[in-house]
Structure formats: C-alpha cells, structure tokens
Amino acid sequence: xxxxxxxxxxxxxxxxxxxxxxxxxxxxxxxxxxxxxxxxxxxxxxxxxxxxxxxxxxxxxxxxxxxxxxxxxxxxxxxxxxxxxxxxxxxxxxxxxxxxxxxxxxxxxxxxxxxxxxxxxxxxxxxxxxxxxxxxxxxxxxxxxxxxxxxxxxxxxxxxxxxxxxxxxxxxxxxxxxxxxxxxxxxxxxxxxxxxxxxxxxxxxxxxxxxxxxxxxxxxxxxxxxxxxxxxxxxxxxxxxxxxxxxxxxxxxxxxxxxxxxxxxxxxxxxxxxxxxxxxxxxxxxxxxxxxxxxxxxxxxxxxxxxxxxxxxxxxxxxxxxxxxxxxxxxxxxxxxxxxxxxxxxxxxxxxxxxxxxxxxxx
Numbered sequence: 582x583x584x585x586x587x588x589x590x591x592x593x594x595x596x597x598x599x600x601x602x603x604x605x606x607x608x609x610x611x612x613x614x615x616x617x618x619x620x621x622x623x624x625x626x627x628x629x630x631x632x633x634x635x636x637x638x639x640x641x642x643x644x645x646x647x648x649x650x651x652x653x654x655x656x657x658x659x660x661x662x663x664x665x666x667x668x669x670x671x672x673x674x675x676x677x678x679x680x681x682x683x684x685x686x687x688x689x690x691x692x693x694x695x696x697x698x699x700x701x702x703x704x705x706x707x708x709x710x711x712x713x714x715x716x717x718x719x720x721x722x723x724x725x726x727x728x729x730x731x732x733x734x735x736x737x738x739x740x741x742x743x744x745x746x747x748x749x750x751x752x753x754x755x756x757x758x759x760x761x762x763x764x765x766x767x768x769x770x771x772x773x774x775x776x777x778x779x780x781x782x783x784x785x786x787x788x789x790x791x792x793x794x795x796x797x798x799x800x801x802x803x804x805x806x807x808x809x810x811x812x813x814x815x816x817x818x819x820x821x822x823x824x825x826x827x828x829x830x831x832x833x834x835x836x837x838x839x840x841x842x843x844x845x846x847x848x849x850x851x852x853x854x855x856x857x858x859x860x861x862x863x864x865x866x867x868x869x870x871x872x873x874x875x876x877x878x879x880x881x882x883x884x885x886x887x888x889x890x891x892x893x894x895x896x897x898x899x900x901x902x903x904x905x906x907x908x909x910x911x912x913x914x915x916x917x918x919x920x921x922x923x924x925x926x927x928x929x930x931x932x933x934x935x936x937x938x939x940x941x942x943x944x
Contacts, residue, residue: 582643582656582733583605583606583607583608583641583642583643583644583766584605584606584640584642584734584766585604585605585606585644586602586603586604586625586629586638586639587603587639587640587641588601588602588603588637589603589625589628589635589637589639590635590637590638591621591624591628591633591635592636597790598621598624599621599624599625599628599790600789600790600791601638602621602625602638602792603792604792604795606768607766610766610767610782610783611757611760611766611767611768611769612767612768612782612783612784612785613768613770613771613776613777613780614768614769614771614787615770615771615772615774615777615813616772616786617772620787620788620790621787621789623770625768625787626659626736626738628640629657629734629768630652630655630657630659631652631655631657634648642655642656642734643733656732656733656734657732657733657734657735657736658679658727658728658730658736658765659727659736659737660720660724660736660738661723661736661738662738662739662742664719664720664722666711666719666722666723667711668711668712669710670711671707671708671709671710672703672706672707672708672709672710672711672714672722673698675711676693676694676698676707676722676726677690677693677694678726679726679729679730679732680693683730693729694707694725694729697725697729698725700755700759702721702748703718703725706718717743717745719743720740720742720743720744721740723740724737724740727740728759728763731763731765732765733765733766734765734766734767735766735767736767737767737768737769739770739771740769741773749776753775753776753779753780754779756780757780774814774815774816777798778798778814781798783795783796784796786813788809793806794806804928804937804939805937806936806937807930807934808857808859808930808935808937809935811859811928811930817862817891817903817905819859820859820862820901820902820903821857821859821860822857822860822900823856823858823932824836824837824855824857825854825856826844826851826852826853826856826929827853828849832844833846833849833852835858837858837896837922838877838878838897839898840874840875840876840877842874842876842922842924842927843874844924844927844929845925847939847940848929848940851929854932855933856930856931857930857932858927858929859928859929859930860922860928861926862903862904863889863905863906864923865902865903865905866904866920867906867913868919868920868921870919872919872921874921875919875921876896876919876920876921877917877918877919878894878895878897878917878918878919879894879917879918880892880893880894880914880915880917881894881895882915883912883914883915885908888907889906889907890906890907890908891904891905892904892905892906892912892913892914894918894920904920
C-alpha cells in the first residue's frame with residue numbers, strides 16, 4: 582500500500598503543531614520522519630493511524646481517502662513510545678494478539694511470535710507481563726506486536742529509543758531487511774541521524790510542524806536544504822565559517838585564515854554576498870605546509886573516539902573548526918598545522934537565511 586498526505590494541518594487550542602505537511606511514501610518503502618522533540622512527528626503518526634483527525638488536508642492509503650475510516654479498518658500496524666501493551670497479558674500474548682485476531686492457527690502463531698522474539702532478543706521474557714519488563718523490553722514487545730500482523734502500513738515511533746547500543750546497532754541491520762521482506766510501507770520516527778540514514782529509503786526532515794526537506798539519505802547529507810539540517814546530520818557537526826565570496830582573475834574564492842580557498846565557478850553570482858562556508862569535519866585533511874592551498878591552523882586538542890580521531894583547531898582569526906580522521910592515521914595532536922579545504926567538499930549557505938546556495942543555480 583502507498584501512503585499520501587496532502588497539506589495536513591493540525592492545531593491544539595492556539596498552537597499550530599503541523600502546518601501544511603505533504604508527504605508521499607511508495608509501496609514497500611520506508612520514509613524516516615526525522616526532527617527534534619516537539620516537531621510534530623508523533624502527532625503526524627496519530628493522524629495517519631486515525632487516532633486523531635486533521636483540521637485540514639487529506640490522507641490517502643493506496644489512493645483511497647481514509648477520512649472517517651476507523652483505526653482498526655486502516656490495516657495499519659503501530660508501535661508508539663508509550664508502549665500501549667495489554668497489562669493483563671504476558672509478552673507472548675501481546676505479540677500474538679494481531680495473529681489471534683487474524684484467526685491464524687496455533688502453530689503459525691507460535692512460529693511468528695518466536696521468530697520476532699528471537700530477532701528482538703526478548704524470547705527469554707515471553708512469559709513476563711508488562712510490569713515485569715524493562716522499558717527496553719516493553720518497547721521491543723510493542724515493536725514485535727506491530728510487526729507480527731504483517732500490516733501493509735507500519736508506523737514506528739522511535740521504536741529503539743530504550744534499546745541498548747549493541748542491540749540498536751544490530752537492529753539497524755536486521756530490521757530494514759525484515760521490513761523489506763514483508764513489503765511493508767513504513768513511516769519510522771527517530772531523533773537519531775544514524776538511524777535515519779540506516780533505515781530510510783527517504784528522509785523527511787520536520788521542524789516546528791513544517792517539512793523542510795525530503796530526500797534520500799545521501800541527498801540530505803550532501804546537499805542539506807539549510808544549515809540547520811546540515812547541523813543535524815553528522816558527528817562531529819558540520820563546521821561553518823562566515824565568509825564573503827570573492828572573485829579575481831583566477832576564479833571564485835573565499836578566505837580562511839587569510840588564505841585563499843577556491844570555490845566552484847558556479848558560485849559567480851554569490852560574489853560579494855555574505856555567506857557561511859560549511860565544511861564537514863571529515864573533509865578537513867591535515868597536509869604539509871607545502872601543499873597547494875594549505876590553510877594554517879592551530880590544533881588545540883585531540884580526542885580519540887574509537888573509529889575516528891577528532892581535532893579541535895583554531896583559524897588565524899580564532900574561529901573554531903573540527904577535523905575528523907580515521908583512527909590510526911597520522912595527524913598533529915597540538916600546535917601549528919596546515920589543513921586542506923577542497924572546493925568539492927564545501928557547502929555554501931546564505932548567512933542571513935541559512936538556505937543552501939547550490940552552484941548550479943549560478944551557471
């Protein structure tokens with residue numbers, strides 16, 4: 582089933598929670614709804630589920646308007662943050678409930694429950710009631726129940742929030758495979774950018790009730806619509822330096838530490854404009870002083886972070902930038918150094934609006 586939302590708006594009293602949200606999810610695909618707390622993500626899921634109704638706009642499932650259709654008739658599976666488990670049932674019965682409602686035979690029910698419980702590592706607590714489960718186990722039980730009925734549309738509200746780091750990593754590998762096998766259309770809510778990148782065929786970034794950008798994980802990371810989105814994706818966060826785009830006989834450039842950083846010629850119309858130069862930490866490379874375009878910096882600190890090493894550096898004007906390199910590679914721990922900032926690895930944002938300036942707009 583496909584899912585289409587058109588100009589969905591919802592207010593509670595005088596507070597606008599969703600403002601003209603339009604989203605389309607194709608059959609069998611996963612859309613990750615990503616944004617900060619209070620952005621309206623959970624409200625949007627509840628609207629799709631039919632728990633609450635929109636003030637305006639249209640929700641279609643497989644091309645059919647579901648206005649007035651009861652939640653139980655929408656063929657939607659849900660796993661929300663509040664778990665909503667049946668307190669009088671053990672975990673096994675909770676997971677089995679959609680299979681029981683489908684009148685499946687006992688062997689099919691047992692097999693389905695065991696498969697999901699093993700995948701989510703809760704097979705050892707199937708005889709426990711919700712009050713005997715940890716929050717992480719409750720969350721996984723709710724997720725298993727949502728998956729068990731193999732719904733055509735699945736709404737997952739941050740289902741791995743209370744899961745430990747090891748299992749969360751495993752689920753980033755296993756859950757997308759399971760969802761693909763079931764050909765389920767999924768909206769997956771998370772505040773974890775790594776989870777968004779791992780699960781989403783597409784990502785919709787929402788803030789203050791407005792969808793700011795929809796695209797593939799690669800699109801969102803490489804060409805974020807604005808500097809706020811750029812900051813949300815990446816660890817360490819993207820560096821940005823206020824610059825004025827300039828032009829001379831050689832080409833387009835900006836100055837960092839009073840050194841020339843060449844830019845794409847497509848930025849010609851931005852010449853003279855106050856901009857923010859966005860540079861991912863992994864794109865800042867330490868180089869010898871003799872390297873063409875080497876920019877002088879002072880390394881203030883070094884922090885090893887398992888798979889990478891992060892350096893805090895200061896430009897000649899005292900502005901902070903972070904450089905990230907794979908662990909085990911050579912780099913200065915402190916003191917004077919030089920870095921390379923390549924034109925292909927920078928993003929240009931309008932300083933005043935924060936919007937991305939794409940070079941192809943200026944040819």
